[in-house]
Amino acid sequence: MNVSTAGSAPVSLELGEDYPDIRDAVRKICEGYPGAYWRKLEDDNAYPTEFVRALTESGFLGALIPEEYGGAGLPLRAAAVILETIHAAGCSAGACHAQMYIMGTLLRHGSEAQKAHYLPKIASGELRLQAFGVTEPTTGTDTTQLKTRAVKDADGYIVNGQKVWTSRALHSDLMLLLARTTSADQVKRKADGISVFLIDIRECLGKGLEIRPLEAMINHNTTEVFFSDLRIPASSLIGEEGRGFRYILDGMNAERVLIAAEAIGDARFFTRRAVEYANERVVFGRPIGMNQGIQFPIARAYAETEAADLMNRKAAALFAAGMDCGEAANTAKMLASEAVWHAADTCFQTFGGFAFAREYDVERKWRDCRLFQTAPISTNLILSYLAEHVLGLPRSY
Numbered sequence: 553m554n555v556s557t558a559g560s561a562p563v564s565l566e567l568g569e570d571y572p573d574i575r576d577a578v579r580k581i582c583e584g585y586p587g588a589y590w591r592k593l594e595d596d597n598a599y600p601t602e603f604v605r606a607l608t609e610s611g612f613l614g615a616l617i618p619e620e621y622g623g624a625g626l627p628l629r630a631a632a633v634i635l636e637t638i639h640a641a642g643c644s645a646g647a648c649h650a651q652m653y654i655m656g657t658l659l660r661h662g663s664e665a666q667k668a669h670y671l672p673k674i675a676s677g678e679l680r681l682q683a684f685g686v687t688e689p690t691t692g693t694d695t696t697q698l699k700t701r702a703v704k705d706a707d708g709y710i711v712n713g714q715k716v717w718t719s720r721a722l723h724s725d726l727m728l729l730l731a732r733t734t735s736a737d738q739v740k741r742k743a744d745g746i747s748v749f750l751i752d753i754r755e756c757l758g759k760g761l762e763i764r765p766l767e768a769m770i771n772h773n774t775t776e777v778f779f780s781d782l783r784i785p786a787s788s789l790i791g792e793e794g795r796g797f798r799y800i801l802d803g804m805n806a807e808r809v810l811i812a813a814e815a816i817g818d819a820r821f822f823t824r825r826a827v828e829y830a831n832e833r834v835v836f837g838r839p840i841g842m843n844q845g846i847q848f849p850i851a852r853a854y855a856e857t858e859a860a861d862l863m864n865r866k867a868a869a870l871f872a873a874g875m876d877c878g879e880a881a882n883t884a885k886m887l888a889s890e891a892v893w894h895a896a897d898t899c900f901q902t903f904g905g906f907a908f909a910r911e912y913d914v915e916r917k918w919r920d921c922r923l924f925q926t927a928p929i930s931t932n933l934i935l936s937y938l939a940e941h942v943l944g945l946p947r948s949y
């Protein structure tokens with residue numbers, strides 16, 4: 553199918569089960585990690601090391617790294633298919649999806665030397681780049697007001713500050729860090745003066761870097777990170793000093809598409825489970841699925857998921873064509889986060905009391921999928937983006 557936006561060349565969009573070989577291969581890996589595996593991880597508050605290793609060895613986490621740096625050089629849509637399939641199979645890519653896309657900032661803005669040094673090792677999994685330090689406790693969504701400072705001296709930078717919700721930092725070798733290098737009152741625009749650094753966690757721990765686990769509703773291996781006179785070399789800087797916020801924004805559309813794909817995968821998981829249960833469970837002498845009160849919400853969630861999927865494919869196609877995909881990527885992420893929530897709640901209701909029994913995995917996935925409406929960006933901020941940048945309404949903040 554060809555789609556085009558006003559005045560632009562058509563871009564091609566695949567419908568149906570695209571990348572069937574990738575889907576099959578990912579499904580096969582996921583078969584080795586059933587619900588019991590994920591439930592045990594929650595019991596132990598543990599990281600899915602074996603699952604992440606299997607995905608790394610299969611090369612799927614290096615999908616977006618160009619072949620010249622040892623990756624698979626696949627398009628964004630293929631990476632989205634990988635993540636969707638993982639989630640549709642009942643697994644979770646939350647522990648490792650960042651290995652796929654955080655490197656985008658390095659790829660687009662790093663020096664040749666940085667790329668040659670890091671990317672092949674990230675592609676092979678020898679180096680884990682899983683941690684992305686943006687959010688701070690006092691400034692939240694208002695990223696340009698972040699307080700973490702990196703001050704330059706003759707030997708490099710000295711970092712002070714704090715991050716929160718830095719996921720996977722205890723299971724990562726490297727961290728992409730956003731810090732202010734010029735104070736906010738000395739820059740023309742508030743997005744200026746923020747820089748992005750690639751930090752070697754292994755070298756920094758105990759020398760001004762402290763990472764503490766943050767207990768959360770879901771098993772997301774998230775942390776708080778403290779910087780106290782942490783010294784990092786000048787070579788940690790990615791791109792030009794002061795332009796880091798723009799570099800990060802660059803990568804956000806790709807991230808939205810990938811996260812939307814996970815939500816769509818989860819929605820497919822819930823819908824499949826709800827249909828199976830509604831067909832099997834007999835109450836009042838007939839399957840509960842015969843009741844429209846049971847089948848209509850399932851059908852509605854299915855329709856919402858298909859719409860989100862179509863929008864996400866459009867975003868990936870625009871991205872692949874090098875066209876502006878901000879509107880489509882943000883819309884897809886919002887629609888997918890809502891579709892999965894409706895699918896989850898519908899599945900929960902369909903299972904009756906058994907939804908609460910851990911063995912069915914419905915309650916675990918239900919808790920997990922609530923995150924899509926909050927992170928990596930919350931729905932309100934997407935609506936603000938659409939209102940202001942797409943519809944031309946006044947800026948609201």
Ligand SMILES: Cc1cc2nc3c(=O)[nH]c(=O)nc-3n(C[C@H](O)[C@H](O)[C@H](O)COP(=O)(O)OP(=O)(O)OC[C@H]3O[C@@H](n4cnc5c(N)ncnc54)[C@H](O)[C@@H]3O)c2cc1C
Nearest residue numbers: 684685686687692693717718719772927928929930932949
């Ligand atoms: C499990 C988990 C993992 C995460 N992983 C990472 C990570 O790896 N790295 C990282 O940097 N961050 C991470 N985050 C942080 C996440 O991106 C933020 O929580 C999210 O962006 C919202 O920021 P906040 O929590 O500070 O909310 P706040 O900014 O305090 O906002 C609170 C509420 O107010 C709304 N709001 C705020 N301002 C406006 C406005 N102007 N208009 C309308 N509504 C508004 C928000 O939408 C939100 O609903 C993670 C969060 C969670 C929960």
